[in-house]
Amino acid sequence: MTRQEAVTSDTGTAEWGGKRPSLWRSRNFVLLLTGQTVAETGSRISGVAVPLLAAGTLGASVFQVSLLTFLAWLPFLVFSLPAGIVADRIDRRKLVIVCDLSRMALILSLPLVAFTGHLTLLYLYVVVGISGVFTVAFDVAYKTMLPRLVEDSQLIExxxxxxxxxxxxxLIGPTIGGVLTGLVGATRTFFxxxxxxAVSALTLWLIRDTPVRAEPDSADRVPERLPLRAEMTEGLAxxxxxxxxxxxxACTAASNFFVMATSSIEVTFLLRELHAPPYLVGVVFSASAVGGLAVGAVANRLTGWIGTARIVWVAMAVPGPLYLLMPLSRPGWGILLYAVGLAAFSGNAVLFNIASMSYRQRITPHHLLGRVNAAFLWICFGVIPLGALLGGTLGSRLGLRTALWICVLGTWSAALFVVFSPLRRMRDFGPGEE
Structure with a gap:
């Protein structure tokens, strides 16, 4: 089945032909959304609990805490391209379910080992690293599922x-993580x-894998499998x-590099520079998500007003000055500045990711989508462990606040890749763009 041609509405937004039924009536999409939301909530709980466990209970140094971020994201550099081949060859729904159950078993081992008195920083590193491998496979397959479950006209929505x-x-995960850590301790929080x-795996299992469009014609399929190395690099090609x-x-990779450099030291910065208790650390991260939720609620309108192409560079460039509030934050009420800076980035990430992901899904042939997504993950997420190491190194040698200044300025500079690109002269993506 071929793609429908785009027609330009009065707002200038490229809308894809045909009536657009509400996604809330799509059982498969609602299950996909529910599973992702619950899984993300759980990940954000551990995102607060893991560094708090390392820095508090296990007495890890600034650099040792940053190594947790490095190990969590290193698998994206090593396994993304092979994961793209796997996602294009096997049942993606079964793959994401296996990944969810495997991560559940790994994360539940932390409180069990802790109760026996044998939890060490090394074991924490091992669990984080192996969980990262399953996260790679999950993300590659998961990002390839949406175009199969919704119409082209519904991709942006x-x-x-x-x-x-x-x-x-x-929004809610870090608060829950911070509150639970304060009430029952970091290890019990992993339950x-x-x-x-487990809930995410259940919702994905309930999805009926019936595509809304027919599979590509045989002429559109790859006639035979290429050598492994060629298949791994086909998305990059x-x-x-x-x-x-x-x-x-390039923009996404540069932004991720410096954002993760920031993330690798921010819990330590909040604890040791701003003297925030664990529950307040969670509240800060939750408050930052408000920006993303607010922008996501009006993303379609903003895209129509600004333009489907222009929104990409505007989203990256305009919020940048607010990032500078993060290293300017101080103990007490000054911690709100940090939350505002995080909220600005969250809003930026929502608009940029919606626009760029929808564009990528539209122009990529179905049989290549897994490998193209894997190529993006390999580069964009592959730089993350390197960014984490940079953050930890800068924080150890220059101090946490100076390191934070370098990181937020680097994050803002990533916008230059899309500001000085063909996007700056475009308002909307036309039919068959590129």
């Missing part, structure tokens, strides 16, 4: 709702994380032929 679900998890992965896609990739 579907991605917007999924990002809002993610931001809702970011909540394990439950979230496709990206190289698309100038706008290349600029978006």
């Amino acid at each position: 579907g991605n917007a709702k999924l990002v809002m679900g993610q931001d809702f998890g970011e 909540g994380n394990g439950l979230a992965f 496709f990206i190289r032929t698309r100038p706008i896609l290349r600029q978006i990739l």
